[in-house]
Amino acid sequence: MITDNYREDEIQALITLAELEFPIDTPNNITYKTFPSNIDEAQSYFRSFRTDLTSAYKRLQTQSLVEPHKDFWILTPGGKEIAEQVRKARPPIYYWYREYHSAIENSEAFDEFSRRIFGENLGQHDFTDITQLKMMLERVQLDTGSSVLDIGCGNGKIAEYISDMTGAKVTGVDYIPEAIEIARKRTTSKSDRLSFQIGDIEDPVEAGIWFDLVLSIDSMYFSDADILLTAWKKLLKPHGKMAIFYLSLDGKDISAVLEKNSLSYDVYDLSREHWEHMQRKHISAKEMKAQFVSEGNLFVWENLMMESVSDKSPYDPEKTPMRRYLYIINNSLDSIRDQSTLH
Known part of the structure; x- marks a missing residue:
């Protein structure tokens, strides 16, 4: 499973950026507000399991999955592909369950x-x-x-x-x-x-x-x-x-x-x-x-x-x-x- 390759904070970081850069009307969604307009809304995806992502972004940068952009981070082309797979494996209902x-x-x-x-x-x-x-x-x-x-x-x-x-x-x-x-x-x-x-x-x-x-x-x-x-x-x-x-x-x-x-x-x-x-x-x-x-x-x-x-x-x-x-x-x-x- 794709999620076996990443820590929980890295998974959340990838999904957060995916939700901000290319949001979808997420299947199997319970209570999560799709198409978030800011970081806080994007991270509500994880409910009570939301974690600090500061170090996760830095680790993902060493894997060429994210890169700095203005005051935050964006996914690289390779990162977008991985983030899409991770989001499919961890829909919002996963955290609800x-x-x-x-x-x-x-x-x-x-x-x-x-x-x-x-x-x-x-x-x-x-x-x-x-x-x-x-x-x-x-x-x-x-x-x-x-x-x-x-x-x-x-x-x-x-x-x-x-x-x-x-x-x-x-x-x-x-x-x-x-x-x-x-x-x-x-x-x-x-x-x-x-x-x-x-x-x-x-x-x-x-x-x-x-x-x-x-x-x-x-x-x-x-x-x-x-x-x-x-x-x-x-x-x-x-x-x-x-x-x-x-x-x-x-x-x-x-x-x-x-x-x-x-x-x-x-x-x-x-x-x-x-x-x-x-x-x-x-x-x-x-x-x-x-x-x-x-x-x-x-x-x-x-x-x-x-x-x-x-x-x-x-x-x-x-x-x-x-x-x-x-x-x-x-x-x-x-x-x-x-x-x-x-x-």
């Missing part, structure tokens, strides 16, 4: 909220509740001989739940160091069947390791679907499966990409359940705002509100393009079946 996983670990408000909305606190930052997890597990049929790769595992509680329920060996991969550290500490006594590592979504594990199940719970949005499915397919054993929970805001699904990759699949439409989930989430979040604020976790509450809807009307597919699906995917193009809803 670092704060998020640290915040929810000891949050009583989040624990109560999760039990109300998801049925259990598994550190969810998505829309997958216990009912949907059990549905998925019924369809993939894991046992003590199964191996699972959970891509975008967060704090590892869902991976732990899956292993506890099935006995399967589960490897969790996430690019947030705080999340992986939390997962490792919590599951030390279960290290015979649970492991966690920092990894990239496009290249999560080293070559030569294959799994019975590759699981993606709302993690496909962080890259191109075709790139991810091509990479993840290579991680499957001959009769392995993928389970992908996927939310589409515009109604588009990933069926064409699956067929391009010669992957057969069953698809379960969870859109109605998703709409009702967001309605419940809105009600509970409004009721619990004071609890989140008292913990200093207003930003967590704000995100929960972003993931909810205040509209109290029943789900109507004609009025909202939003769709949510569970794909159970096989390795060969044998059959394609559509299941209309959770059952």
Whole structure:
């Protein structure tokens, strides 16, 4: 990974200059003000992890990545190329997630909220509740001989739940160091069947390791679907499966990409359940705002509100393009079946 070659302050220095010189409407952005007009706004990208960059610029100068310009620094042509790669690897949401996983670990408000909305606190930052997890597990049929790769595992509680329920060996991969550290500490006594590592979504594990199940719970949005499915397919054993929970805001699904990759699949439409989930989430979040604020976790509450809807009307597919699906995917193009809803 490109970020392995640089210190954290150097990474922040490169991203800061990239944001000032060639800003973009950053994908996967939460709360960060894109197109900053000054250094302070650019460095808000890093939230509470913002650090002093004085010495970083000087080190980057020795690598010919930056050069002095008036009273500050600018990227060299080579520096621009590196900065663009670093920014892609560390979008604003990376720093948001670092704060998020640290915040929810000891949050009583989040624990109560999760039990109300998801049925259990598994550190969810998505829309997958216990009912949907059990549905998925019924369809993939894991046992003590199964191996699972959970891509975008967060704090590892869902991976732990899956292993506890099935006995399967589960490897969790996430690019947030705080999340992986939390997962490792919590599951030390279960290290015979649970492991966690920092990894990239496009290249999560080293070559030569294959799994019975590759699981993606709302993690496909962080890259191109075709790139991810091509990479993840290579991680499957001959009769392995993928389970992908996927939310589409515009109604588009990933069926064409699956067929391009010669992957057969069953698809379960969870859109109605998703709409009702967001309605419940809105009600509970409004009721619990004071609890989140008292913990200093207003930003967590704000995100929960972003993931909810205040509209109290029943789900109507004609009025909202939003769709949510569970794909159970096989390795060969044998059959394609559509299941209309959770059952």
